[in-house]
Amino acid sequence: MLKGFKNFVMRGDIVTVAVGLIIALAFSTLIKAFTDFVVNPVIARLQGGHGMGLGWQLGRAGNRATYLDLGSFISALIYFVIFMAVVYFFIVVPYKHVQARRGVVVFDEPGLLKTCPACLSEDLPAAAAKCRHCGTDQPSGTARPA
Numbered sequence: 001m002l003k004g005f006k007n008f009v010m011r012g013d014i015v016t017v018a019v020g021l022i023i024a025l026a027f028s029t030l031i032k033a034f035t036d037f038v039v040n041p042v043i044a045r046l047q048g049g050h051g052m053g054l055g056w057q058l059g060r061a062g063n064r065a066t067y068l069d070l071g072s073f074i075s076a077l078i079y080f081v082i083f084m085a086v087v088y089f090f091i092v093v094p095y096k097h098v099q100a101r102r103g104v105v106v107f108d109e110p111g112l113l114k115t116c117p118a119c120l121s122e123d124l125p126a127a128a129a130k131c132r133h134c135g136t137d138q139p140s141g142t143a144r145p146a
Contacts, residue, residue: 020091027086035079043071114138 059066112126119134
């Protein structure tokens with residue numbers, strides 16, 4: 001049982017995902033610090049520095065629970081965009097490049113698809129001669145983008 005678990009954990013794709021997650025978490029911490037200590041003060045300063053941040057007080061003045069904090073939302077949005085850009089440019093693009101050198105295509109755009117007239121499956125490749133679901137011969141017809 002332990003040997004099977006070891007073989008599962010040591011598969012190449014599992015190790016790749018684990019390394020990717022560790023790198024993503026490290027970048028996440030770095031980007032979170034950037035948004036908390038650089039972006040948030042800039043957004044708060046845009047309001048004039050008198051209030052609790054960029055937003056509106058919906059209830060009693062000074063009550064943080066009823067404060068609609070748009071500055072924090074903008075900061076979270078900036079965090080998300082930066083984080084996804086970092087993941088894409090520092091993990092996905094190099095991974096695609098390495099896999100392409102190995103002859104493996106990953107994260108590729110799906111090709112043209114067609115619909116089977118017999119079973120109405122919509123996920124057949126445009127060049128398919130037979131339906132993968134019902135096995136009927138496919139006419140060479142129009143295909144649509146995936």
